[in-house]
Amino acid sequence: xxxxxxxxxxxxxxxxxxxxxxxxxxxxxxxxxxxxxxxxxxxxxxxxxxxxxxxxxxxxxxxxxxxxxxxxxxxxxxxxxxxxxxxxxxxxxxxxxxxxxxxxxxxxxxxxxxxxxxxxxxxxxxxxxxxxxxxxxxxxxxxxxxxxxxxxxxxxxxxxxxxxxxxxxxxxxxxxxx
Numbered sequence: 001x002x003x004x005x006x007x008x009x010x011x012x013x014x015x016x017x018x019x020x021x022x023x024x025x026x027x028x029x030x031x032x033x034x035x036x037x038x039x040x041x042x043x044x045x046x047x048x049x050x051x052x053x054x055x056x057x058x059x060x061x062x063x064x065x066x067x068x069x070x071x072x073x074x075x076x077x078x079x080x081x082x083x084x085x086x087x088x089x090x091x092x093x094x095x096x097x098x099x100x101x102x103x104x105x106x107x108x109x110x111x112x113x114x115x116x117x118x119x120x121x122x123x124x125x126x127x128x129x130x131x132x133x134x135x136x137x138x139x140x141x142x143x144x145x146x147x148x149x150x151x152x153x154x155x156x157x158x159x160x161x162x163x164x165x166x167x168x169x170x171x172x173x174x175x176x177x178x
Contacts, residue, residue, distance in 0.1 A: 002029055003029065003030050004026060004029040004030045004031035004085075004086075005030035005031075006030075006032075007030075007031045007032070007085040007086065008031065008032045008033075008034070008077060008078075008081040008082060008083060008084050008085055008086070009023075009026045009031045009032070009033050009034065009084075009085065009086035009087070009088065010033075010034040010036055010073065010074070010077050010084060010086070010087050010088065010126065011023045011026065011033060011034070011035055011036060011088040011090055012036045012037070012062060012064050012088065012089055012090050012091035012118060012122065013036075013037055013064075013090040013091030013092060013142075014033075014035035014036055014037050014043055014046065014047075014059075014090070015035070015037035015039045015042035015043040015045075015046050016037075016042065016046070018090055018142060019035075019037070019088070019090040019091065019142075020035075020046055022088050022090060022140070023035050023046070023050065023057070024050060026086065027050050027055035027056070027057055028055070031056075031085075031086065032056040032057075032058075032080075032081040033050070033055070033056070033057045033058070034057075034058050034060055034073065034076070034077040034080070034081070035047045035050075035057055035058065035059050035060065036059075036060045036061075036062035036073050036091075037059075037060075037061070037062065037091070038061065038062060038063050038064075038091070040059075040061040043059040043060070043061065044059045046059070047059035056081070058076070058077075058080055058081075060073045060076055060077070062091075064089075064091045064114060064117070064118030064119075064121060064122070065113035065114055065117050065118060065121075066121075067121050067124075067125075070118075070121040070122060070125055070126075071125055074125055074126065074129055078129065083129075083133045083135065084126060084129040084130055084137070085130060085135060085136070085137045085138070086130075086137065086138045086139075086140070087122055087126035087127070087129075087130065087137075087138075087139050087140070088139075088140040088142070089118060089119045089122035089123070089126070089139070089140070089141045089142065089166075090140070090141075090142040091114055091118045092114060092115050092118070092142060092144075092162075092163075093110065093111060093114045093115060093159075094156075094159055095107065095111050095156060095158045095159040096154055096155060096156045096159065097154075097155050097156075098155055099155050099157075100155075100157040100158065103157075103158055107158070108158055111158045111159060111162050112158070112162055115159070115162035115163065115165075115166065116162050116165050116166065116169075119141050119165075119166050119169055120169070122139075122141070123139070123141075123169065123173060126139065127139060127173070127177075139170075139173065141166050141169065141170045141173075142166070143163045143164075143166040143167045143170070144159070144160075144163040146159055146160040146163045146164075147160065147163035147164040147165075147166060147167045148164075148167075
């Protein structure tokens with residue numbers, strides 16, 4: 001394991017699942033971790049469980065679909081811990097079992113808002129925060145195998161589309177940051 005003492009990370013979707021796993025691993029490696037999630041109570045409970053192990057974690061409510069909310073979380077992270085070194089754009093929502101012609105515009109907007117705009121807002125604000133201090137940094141954008149394939153019978157078109165977009169954005173970002 002790498003020692004991340006003194007480094008700061010922000011993880012969206014950190015109240016549960018993959019996000020909680022990422023936040024836990026980063027905290028175990030010594031990073032200061034801003035655990036960000038739209039579910040305020042859940043992220044506070046998750047952070048409390050980690051802070052009980054003498055890790056430096058801070059829960060923050062974030063709505064990744066809203067640019068100002070992402071900026072507010074970044075401001076809190078920098079105010080509490082200083083420079084941002086790691087950003088994990090992990091917040092995401094699934095959508096399975098509904099044929100595309102039956103998905104309401106509101107559901108399309110929800111999936112695109114969280115799964116795509118959440119990553120876009122993270123790239124637009126977390127990347128410059130990392131680059132401005134000139135130290136090593138990392139961006140992690142969580143996608144899914146659904147971004148590579150559409151399995152018959154899953155009816156997950158909107159989800160797959162959004163995760164393919166995350167893959168494409170990540171590849172483009174890698175090229176820009178070379």
